[in-house]
Structures are given as structure tokens and as C-alpha cells.
Amino acid sequence: MPGAVNFTTMAMVDGWRRAWRRAWPAHCLACGGRGEAGRDLCAACHAALPWLRAACPRCALPLPAPAETCGECLRNPPPLDAVHAAFVYAPPLDRLLPRFKFHGDLAAGRQLAALMCEAAPSFPCDTVIIPVPLHRKRLRQRGYDQALELAKPLAVACGLPLRDDLLHRRRATAAQSRLHADQRKRNLRNAFEVDSERALLSCVVLIDDVMTTGATLHAAAKALRRAGVERVEAWVCARVP
Numbered sequence: 001m002p003g004a005v006n007f008t009t010m011a012m013v014d015g016w017r018r019a020w021r022r023a024w025p026a027h028c029l030a031c032g033g034r035g036e037a038g039r040d041l042c043a044a045c046h047a048a049l050p051w052l053r054a055a056c057p058r059c060a061l062p063l064p065a066p067a068e069t070c071g072e073c074l075r076n077p078p079p080l081d082a083v084h085a086a087f088v089y090a091p092p093l094d095r096l097l098p099r100f101k102f103h104g105d106l107a108a109g110r111q112l113a114a115l116m117c118e119a120a121p122s123f124p125c126d127t128v129i130i131p132v133p134l135h136r137k138r139l140r141q142r143g144y145d146q147a148l149e150l151a152k153p154l155a156v157a158c159g160l161p162l163r164d165d166l167l168h169r170r171r172a173t174a175a176q177s178r179l180h181a182d183q184r185k186r187n188l189r190n191a192f193e194v195d196s197e198r199a200l201l202s203c204v205v206l207i208d209d210v211m212t213t214g215a216t217l218h219a220a221a222k223a224l225r226r227a228g229v230e231r232v233e234a235w236v237c238a239r240v241p
Helices: 002-023 043-047 071-075 093-102 106-118 136-142 146-158 181-187 215-226
Strands: 082-088 127-131 167-169 192-194 203-211 231-239
Touching: 082 106, 093 106, 093 146, 093 203, 093 231, 106 146, 106 231, 127 146, 146 203, 167 215, 192 215, 203 215, 215 231
Parallel strands: 082 231, 127 203, 203 231
Antiparallel strands: 167 192
């Protein structure tokens, strides 16, 4: 009786999960308190999350009220057709993201991906998810690619294919966090390349952790457009105002 076996197995797994949570309850990755509702966040930190409610649809710049496009995107249309951001980069998110990006806390990454899924946008059925890649030198130093770690659960949750073999960093670049806006643009010029033989895609969604000036995402989008991709969007965890 396969159904009975499956039912028994699922019941046992659920029982183990409940026992595990009782023995080792979730803790808040932002403040260290007790997690709530199965999250690695306490109720207070979850309530304080800075969800991005109103933003420019082309660059995700936070706005006081919904608008079609911000003034800068009207004057200088970006290479991205749309940008979706779950949060404004503000407390307590500004404690979670550095833990994930710079300190190897993959549990924080899983929690951030789960939160992004709570505000998941809708994409066309032919969309392909592509994480913004690290250069192999930076990947060796860090040991993991934070964009890829976010992209994996997001692709599963949205039922979309994940391709991390199409977009590559052709050269190592200085850390963007140490540069001002103009330097960031120069730093990323022609930094990405696309496997054009396999990039015949109509819609791509780039995944990254944080968008500040947009230089990294814009450079990646330009490379994809040169390879013939028709529509390029981005989905990030947080947008810096």
C-alpha cells in the first residue's frame, strides 16, 4: 500500500521537525532573541522589517507615493526594464544582509530568500532567473556566491529555470562598496560577458542582494542585451535610498 507508506513517512518527518523546533527553537538573526512562527526572526524584528511599499518601477528608488517612473529614469532610461526590491536597506535588514554577504551566515541568506518570496513579483512564464555572478577570485575568497544562494530558493518558489552558466565576470573588479557613484560605473565597464551561443532568451530576471547605484545590475543588463536578450529585469532583496 504505497499511499500508507508515504503517509507514514510524511507523518514521521513532520514529527521530527516539530521535535527539532522544540529542542532547538529558532532564534532571531537580527537581535538574538527567540524566533517566532518558524522564522529566524523575532516578532518585533519581523514587524519592523522595512518593506518597500512605493518605488519607481524602473529603478526601485523608494518614493513617498506610487508613481509611474522617477525623474532620473525619465531623463536617463536605465538598461533594466524593471527592478523589484522587497525592502529598503534599513534596520533591522541592515544587520541581516551583512551577516549573509560578508560573514558566511547562510542561514541569514535562507531567511532573506524566504522574505523575498513573501513579496514575489509576477514574471512571464518564459522568464529565466540569472544570479549576478562573482568573479572566480572573489568566489574563492568568500567561498560562496550570495546572489546564487538567493536565486536557488527563489527559482524553486517561482517555478522558473535558474541559469548560472550564461553570465560571467570577465575580470576581477574593485569592491563596489569602496567607490563613489562615478567610480562604480567605470569599475564595472565591460565587466560581464555572456555565453551568447546559449543566451537566446526573451526575458531574464537578474538576482542580487542589494542595489545601491545600480552600476552592477546595469552592467550585467547591458551585456545580456548585447547578447540579444529582449527584456531584462532585476529582483533584489534591498534597495539603498
